[in-house]
Amino acid sequence: MxxxxxxxxxxxxxxxxxxxxxxxxxxxxxxxxxxxxxxxxxxxxxxxxxxxxxxxxxxxxxxxxxxxxxxxxxxxxxxxxxxxxxxxxxxxxxxxxxxxxxxxxxxxxxxxxxxxxxxxxxxxxxxxxxxxxxxxxxxxxxxxxxxxxxxxxxxxxxxxxxxxxxxxxINILEENGDDTLMHFGLSKNGYFLFVGRIIPTKGCDTLIEAFKLVKTTKKLVLVGGSSYTDSYFNDLKKRADPRVLFLGYRFGRELSQLYANAYCFVMPSEIEGLAITLLEAMAYRQCVIYSDIPENCEVAQGVGIPFRNRDIHSLAEKLTIALENPAMLKELGKKAQDRIKEEYxxxxxxxxxxxxxxxxxx
Incomplete structure (x- = not known):
């Protein structure tokens, strides 16, 4: 055809x-x-x-x-x-x-x-x-x-x-390297990760404010850029504390290693269709912390950690739970990858x- x-x-x-x-x-x-x-x-x-x-x-x-x-x-x-x-x-x-x-x-x-x-x-x-x-x-x-x-x-x-x-x-990809992380001052399991466009409905403001409430030496890495939303993006940079890194868009091996070596993936979006970055994180065997909108629950319910949409304190609580339970994250990450293999x-x-x-x- x-x-x-x-x-x-x-x-x-x-x-x-x-x-x-x-x-x-x-x-x-x-x-x-x-x-x-x-x-x-x-x-x-x-x-x-x-x-x-x-x-x-x-x-x-x-x-x-x-x-x-x-x-x-x-x-x-x-x-x-x-x-x-x-x-x-x-x-x-x-x-x-x-x-x-x-x-x-x-x-x-x-x-x-x-x-x-x-x-x-x-x-x-x-x-x-x-x-x-x-x-x-x-x-x-x-x-x-x-x-x-x-x-x-x-x-x-x-x-x-x-x-x-x-x-x-989504493709199931294995990434065993971590050599590109040093360019960003990162180490394996040393950061929470968000990947997506930096626009209001992705909930990055909720994520940045919640991260301020979490006591950790780990970093928060945001991968992505503006989509006709420069003023919002610049405001986020002003509000973020020194632990937050904005890496812009990353592709290929850099992005693959960022996914594979994160401590946990966070999807704070307020609306979605079906987020490919959420699927990608799960394919890399990442535990995902996600806002409880229907589109995210459809993908990650039972294999991730939900928080109340737009609720800074709920997200901060779930980030803290993730920090305190690394074994649970590993188990959920395996279940998340299995779901991708079965349904996507x-x-x-x-x-x-x-x-x-x-x-x-x-």
Whole structure:
């Protein structure tokens, strides 16, 4: 089949859960003999040519918070009008605002990775447009996918429509090295770790304030950067105590070693779709301390340590419990990795997606 992926930032994935999802899904479909086109934004990753047997098409966008996604999606869909494709797969709900365009020539699938209008960085006009896009997600695609059971239930209950649950997948990777840690002044088991975009709904302010209440010589490491949220990011840096390190975005072996050698992973997010960084931490056999929102509980309940969402004192209490119980963390980390192997295997996810595509032509 000839399949085009649209709506995400780009591939090769530099950062972002949606982008890593697209890269993994697309490359595995290509290995199975499908012809894959991936559309990327110039300002994310200016890459043209073939990558992991996928054709990468880089196009411009209007690089502003409210226009970047929709302008790039529009140009991508226009580009596809003169190409022979069987399926156009749009990733994220907001680009689905334009999902009526590709219906002119191909089957359309849209995957919801979350609800953008719930994020604090958007103003009232942007949130309203995001809600309109949600209705387009219900009306126009031939098939709708949600990456979490929580999202699936929401759409089906509110709109009385069918949504298929296919989660994010994750690779089980072993990392035995720790040589890159010295560049950051870190040591094995000497830090708590957060990985993700530094935006208000990720709850980093709750994490930093809670860490102030914890008596420990261990450090708190935040890996990630701003996403049109510079003022929030800078405020966090001012509020953080000297034990907190902001490392920016890290990739490849550096990121792998940061995951593998952390004492514990913390996911304080206030809203999620299905957090790939949470899955990655569990895949590295990390115990996870997580906010008790439904999307996180769906993944980590019973194999991690929950705290009350947005509750600084609850999080500080759970960080302290983690410090006092290293054996418990090791046991939970093993259970977390086992859950990833059982429920978030990429081969199974690709097969389910392939079945969706084939079913559109029956």
């Amino acid at each position: 000839r399949i085009a992926f649209v709506g995400h930032k780009g591939v090769p994935a530099r950062y972002g859960g949606v982008e890593r999802h697209v890269e993994e899904l697309g490359s595995r479909l290509a290995q199975r003999g499908h012809s894959i086109i991936i559309y990327s934004r110039w300002n994310y990753n200016f890459f043209k040519g073939r990558y992991k047997n996928m054709r990468i098409v880089s196009l411009p966008s209007i690089p502003q918070k409210h226009t970047e996604m929709i302008s790039h999606t529009f140009l991508s869909l226009l580009s596809l009008l003169d190409k022979e494709v069987d399926v156009i797969h749009i990733h994220s709900v907001d680009p689905a605002l334009l999902s009526f365009i590709p219906r002119l020539k191909a089957k359309v699938v849209v995957t919801s990775h979350g609800q953008a209008y719930r994020r604090g960085k958007w103003g009232p006009v942007a949130k309203r447009l995001s809600l309109i896009a949600e209705r387009a997600f219900i009306l126009f695609p031939h098939c709708r996918i949600a990456v979490s059971r929580t999202l699936k239930r929401y759409y089906e209950d509110r709109y009385q429509c069918r949504v298929v649950y296919i989660p994010n997948g 295997d990429w081969d199974s996810i690709v097969t389910k997606t392939e079945q969706i595509y084939r079913g559109l032509f029956r």
